[in-house]
Amino acid sequence: MELSLLLSQLFNGVSLGLLYVLMATGLTIIMGTMGVVNFSHGILFTFGAYFAYTIAGKFGFWVAIAVSPLIVGLIGIVMEIGLVRRVYGKDSLYGLLLTFGLAMSLEELVRIGWGTTGLPFSPPDFLNTFADLKIMFYPLYRLVVFGFILLLILALWFFLERTTLGKIVRAGIQDSTMVGILGVNTKALFTLVFGLGALLAGLAGALSAPMFGIMPTMGDNVIMPSFIVIILGGVGSFYGSVVGGLMLGVIVAMCIQFLPAVAELSMYLVMALVLLLRPRGLFGEEGLFE
Amino acid sequence: MMLGKKDLFRIGGVAALFAVLPLILPRVGSSVPVGTEIMIWGIFATGYNILLGGTGILSFGHAAFFGLSGYVTGILLLRAKMPLPAAIPLALAASFVAAFLIGLLIIRKRGIYFAMLTIAFGQMFYFIASQWNSVTGGQDGLTGFKRTDFLGVDIRPEIHFFYFVFLFFVLTLLLVRALRNSSIGKTLVAIRENLHRAEFLGIDVKKYQHFAFIVSATFSGLAGILYVLLLNFAFPELLYWKTSGDAVLMSVIGGMRAFFGPLVGAGVFVFLRDMISTLTHHWALPLGAIFVTFVLFFQKGILGFFERGKEG
Numbered sequence: 203m204e205l206s207l208l209l210s211q212l213f214n215g216v217s218l219g220l221l222y223v224l225m226a227t228g229l230t231i232i233m234g235t236m237g238v239v240n241f242s243h244g245i246l247f248t249f250g251a252y253f254a255y256t257i258a259g260k261f262g263f264w265v266a267i268a269v270s271p272l273i274v275g276l277i278g279i280v281m282e283i284g285l286v287r288r289v290y291g292k293d294s295l296y297g298l299l300l301t302f303g304l305a306m307s308l309e310e311l312v313r314i315g316w317g318t319t320g321l322p323f324s325p326p327d328f329l330n331t332f333a334d335l336k337i338m339f340y341p342l343y344r345l346v347v348f349g350f351i352l353l354l355i356l357a358l359w360f361f362l363e364r365t366t367l368g369k370i371v372r373a374g375i376q377d378s379t380m381v382g383i384l385g386v387n388t389k390a391l392f393t394l395v396f397g398l399g400a401l402l403a404g405l406a407g408a409l410s411a412p413m414f415g416i417m418p419t420m421g422d423n424v425i426m427p428s429f430i431v432i433i434l435g436g437v438g439s440f441y442g443s444v445v446g447g448l449m450l451g452v453i454v455a456m457c458i459q460f461l462p463a464v465a466e467l468s469m470y471l472v473m474a475l476v477l478l479l480r481p482r483g484l485f486g487e488e489g490l491f492e
Numbered sequence: 493m494m495l496g497k498k499d500l501f502r503i504g505g506v507a508a509l510f511a512v513l514p515l516i517l518p519r520v521g522s523s524v525p526v527g528t529e530i531m532i533w534g535i536f537a538t539g540y541n542i543l544l545g546g547t548g549i550l551s552f553g554h555a556a557f558f559g560l561s562g563y564v565t566g567i568l569l570l571r572a573k574m575p576l577p578a579a580i581p582l583a584l585a586a587s588f589v590a591a592f593l594i595g596l597l598i599i600r601k602r603g604i605y606f607a608m609l610t611i612a613f614g615q616m617f618y619f620i621a622s623q624w625n626s627v628t629g630g631q632d633g634l635t636g637f638k639r640t641d642f643l644g645v646d647i648r649p650e651i652h653f654f655y656f657v658f659l660f661f662v663l664t665l666l667l668v669r670a671l672r673n674s675s676i677g678k679t680l681v682a683i684r685e686n687l688h689r690a691e692f693l694g695i696d697v698k699k700y701q702h703f704a705f706i707v708s709a710t711f712s713g714l715a716g717i718l719y720v721l722l723l724n725f726a727f728p729e730l731l732y733w734k735t736s737g738d739a740v741l742m743s744v745i746g747g748m749r750a751f752f753g754p755l756v757g758a759g760v761f762v763f764l765r766d767m768i769s770t771l772t773h774h775w776a777l778p779l780g781a782i783f784v785t786f787v788l789f790f791q792k793g794i795l796g797f798f799e800r801g802k803e804g
Binding site: 233237238239285288289292293294295296297298299300302303304305306307308309310311313314426429430432433437463466467470471473474477478481 | 544619620737782787
């Protein structure tokens, strides 16, 4: 087996995994604090890509990457205030169905707005090339995205672990009622968390568009892996979604190269295995959702 | 007696209504297969609701059993040339066994975590169906088999097949009603209402929840078998998580706490989808909006809205 092939698939796996991390982090924090399985997370990802496509056509690539996630974050905030907020504290069924119906409508909106077929989206010319890494050539755009998401994950870690607001968010995952009793404005906290999750999904969509292309169902392809990342890592755990996301990305990429028949299936097999060995997931805490 | 007079009277009424449906449907611009489809989704949703409304457990993966039994039926008819009376029990057994095994792994989990696990396991079946080309026909689906006869009765004509499904439909209503009246059914409600209290009373909660999971999955399987026979076609979307979502929505729209709620939901679902799709091919947009409205404003569903306070 060639080393360069192995290495390039490893890189592909990590960049795929980093996208999963962005998706899963938002999902897991929303799930942990508000108890809502956000099915609309996939469509927010799709929005991120389509907005980036449209904005890039008018104002260029960099403006698109910067502005599109902000718009998606704003949409998330509007969704939370207008709709999602109404199901907090009710059976988790309602949050799930609400976002399910919402995703159904919004996906159709994408079809109406941009058509049902895929759209081409290339990175800027100077990134649309291969970097010479001595042992192999690798798409430069992927490397840049790679580094960017790593920085972003570091920033997220800093936010969650080192800032007061981040600590409040983490406390909310443990027990949001208690956080409310301690005098924190949980209403605003929830809106912030949902908006942040939406922003991360939008960013993941915008960044992935030049790698994987754009189509209305693209969100479907990432929401399932993101769920599995959360199951692997443990609900509500930031470290869990980082480790789970990278693990899943690499496993999927390796299977695509060496065992293509089971590439999609592999993630479900890994999930079943982890559940057998560690029923709470790798970083899951005792007492949450049991 | 597990079925009271009132139960028999009500189920008889519903059966009578469906029995004359083939006379009515063609006159109102619809067709007989639409009625067949409503009964099939009715079986799916009514069986599913043993778990959701009856035990308080949310599964988002029952399409896996719907599709699994459907595919097994198609494969047995096509590749083993098996007669239908032999294929149906085997196809049902497939869902029974699958639900038993998956249940072993996940039944200890709670709430949304459980729901997420059911989605993930459901998707596993979806990928198997869409990629195991040599057995399932892959993305294009499984074709080349046709329903012919059941114990000598020709079920090829649409009207014959309607009454074939009708028998299973009535049987499902009777069985599910009897189950929910039984001491097992009451125990499941006790678990739904207060899990910890049920545990303190010495009830083996996990065993009962596992049982409800398996039984509901088997009814999903039955619906899947009939659906595949209706279309003479099995395709991966049968197992997709969105199909599971449809079953959940039917239960909620009709009212998951009323016995006939899921059936009403199935009827409304099929009716709305057909009606809106004749008006616009962007039917998903208004349909999704209607679901959102229901979830926000009519959480007890249509039947729950009309008969407040009553429990099924």
